[in-house]
Amino acid sequence: MSRPFKPYPFAPRHYAGEVPPLVDGHDPVRRPVAIVGGGPVGLTLALALARQRVPSVLIEADDSVCTGSRAICISRRSLEIFKRLGVVDGFLQKGLPWTGGRSFYRDTEVFRFAMHQDDEQSLPPMINIAQYQIEQLLLDAVEQHADLIDICWQTRVTGIEQKPEGGARLALQTGDSHWTLHADWVVACDGGRSTIRDALGLKLTGATYEGRYVIVDIELDSARATERLAYFDPPSNPGSTVLVHKQPDNVWRIDYQLRDDEDPDAAVKPENVMPRVQSVLDSMGETGAWSPIWITVYKANALTLERYRHGQVLFAGDAAHLVPIFGVRGANSGIDDADNLGWKLGCVVNGTASPGLLDSYSDERVFAARENLSYGMKSTEFMAPPSFAFDLMRTAVLGLAGQHAAVRPLINPRQTHAIAYAESPLNARAEDTFSGGPQPGTVLPECRLLKRADDGAHVAIHLTDLLGPCFTALRFGSHDDAAQDDVWQQLERTLADQRVPFRTVTLTKGTKETTGTQRDTPNATGLHAIDQTGRLHDMFDATPGTVYLIRPDGHVLARSRNGNVQTILRALTTTLKI
Missing domain, CATH: 3.50.50.60 (FAD/NAD(P)-binding domain)
Structure with missing residues (x-):
């Protein structure tokens, strides 16, 4: 059952409109x-x-x-x-957090998807x-x-x-x-x-789609797991597509497609929305009391x-x-x-x-x-078919998906992912000596590492923990290349004087027992991390001397099998003076 509209369980702060000191109606501060x-x-x-x-x-x-x-x-x-x-x-x-979702055709589950998630990740996929x-x-x-x-x-x-x-x-x-x-x-x-x-x-x-969705937020206390739920032509809302997302504070988002013969203005009236939401909840087995919070209509562009x-x-x-x-x-x-x-x-x-x-x-x-x-x-064309042909194709896919695994990927909602700038003008020319690893323009993959803390203990970190809002040189080193540290530290100082945000990180392959050297002590300068399993070296096709230069936004700018200060400085200069 539903109750009258409630406010969101959120109390925003409100701010007055203030004008800065003006001179002849103009802010004198450029x-x-x-x-x-x-x-x-x-x-x-x-x-x-x-x-x-x-x-x-x-x-x-x-x-x-x-x-x-x-x-x-x-x-x-x-x-x-x-x-x-x-x-x-x-x-x-x-x-x-959530990692995947399920799709149903009428009353039958026809597809499950899972976003990439493993022990190497520091953050949930969504x-x-x-x-x-x-x-x-x-x-x-x-x-x-x-x-x-x-x-x-x-x-x-x-x-x-x-x-x-x-x-x-x-x-x-x-x-x-x-x-x-x-x-x-x-x-x-x-x-x-x-x-x-x-x-x-x-x-x-671009394109504007005629199909419209009603978006409804409700308050509902439920122990149901957080996942993306999609219902195609459900018995509760025949001819419609319904999406359901659980949010914090017992707020649920329900989106349902309007049929072509429905008036959008009439569709958002509470007396028309409430029964359809109730039918969705009934079909999900949700029997608790709920209250509507927000109703609007959406058109895809x-x-x-x-x-x-x-x-x-x-x-x-x-x-x-x-x-x-x-x-x-x-x-x-x-x-x-x-x-x-x-x-x-x-x-x-x-x-x-x-x-x-x-x-x-x-x-x-x-x-x-x-x-x-x-x-x-x-x-969009799968969720809200723009023509009879698209609708016919979708109906065929959904009808076959229950028994034929080969067609199920066509139901995949294609969740957002990091875009690689494969043709970016900033990308440094890749060296032919790499047979793998992230190429210039791509976002760094995640990986677990170890770092020596101030008390001498090794603590678990992730690669992204070593990145900041700056250029980062990832140096894949060995235990005997400490002589190069001074050269890289000088580069850091030189770039700092030029106001270029930059840091170096040395990544050493080996166990914490074999890396307890001076380079890992609290007195050593610069950032150092241990690739204990060697997984990061394998992912980056890295050998001692390999350097990856990472942009402040986490994309690879350049990489070199035998990277040195001159190589990195040249890539930075080319980027900033383009």
Whole structure:
């Protein structure tokens, strides 16, 4: 049974709209970066810039974090980004981890999928967490950087003008006050109805699907495991597709497809929604009391801008691309945008890279968007067939899947995954001597390692624990190459003087008994880790002297079988001066 509407079990903080001290209606402080939109993408970007000591101002039209049911799934890739930014703990404490899901045709289970998960992983493949919780966790971290990040709440952009001498002037409104702000760079993270995109006359291109889904959040206390559940043509909702996700705080998200003959306006009326939700819960065997919280309607889009850099203005998240919800690529792809842009824009503002580096942001993330759109469109066409032919194909697949394992992969929801920038202009030319290992442009795989603690004990860590918001040289060494340490430490000091974020990590193969040398003592400088099983060396096709250069966003930039300081410095110089 259902009860009247309840609020979300979440109490957001609300902020007043305040205008900075003005001179003739203008903020006299020229900002290095203005970020328009304080959602997950804008907040992540502000944190990424702050880690490089780059000031920014966030311009947010609302007075708090978002309301309602929006993004609910955060991928391992996004968690890795949050880990490098130092904010992952809150996500792991609040989110509900899951590793797979099940699909049903009518009343028969026809497919199970499992995302990659083994003992080597430090993070779950996916967590469920509501967007208002995502934003609050990021906002809490942003507020710890008040010296670098300003937030203009309840402030709307009413116009933008790029200046011939550089930068852009934003026309803003806070309450009844109209004022302007000048920024060297403007990043539009202002969502699918982007004011900045409209002001520049830019259009998204791609496909819009006619099928609509009703999204319902309910409160329900249930011990059911967290997994993705999909029901095709269930007896409870004939002719419809239903998706079910469990979220923290006893909130459940139920999405169900509207039939072509249903009126979307009538479909979201509570008297029409409640019986359909009840029928879904009945079919699942959920007998507890529940309360509706939120109802809305959703239409799938697969759209993108052709370029994400337009002069001094850059686009990220839904302002740059709209991805169907199936496969949970929306917020996750936007967080990846912010991670990619954050280090590049930071290097440009800090004067360590030419503005041309920002063109590679557009190249890489447009490529990623098209990959995500391709997968998202395939998932959408299966979840909500756009034509009679697609519907006929899906019915055949679902009907055969119960008895024929070969067709079951066609039901795969194609969950989001890290995109490799195979054709990135930043990729250093790969050496022919590698027969395996991650190539330039790919994201590092995870692996368990050991590290010697200050008390001399060896503690378990993971490869991603050694990465930060900086370039990282992974040196695969041996016990007798300590003489090279001074050379690499000098490189670190030289790059630090040039404000290039950089660190070296030495990875030694062997057991903790054979690595208790001076190089592992607390007095040794630099980061050292032990590949106790040799698995990482095998994964990277690494021998003593091999070096992998990792970008601040965790992608491989270059690799060398006999890497040295000159090789790494050359790759860095090429990247930053592109």
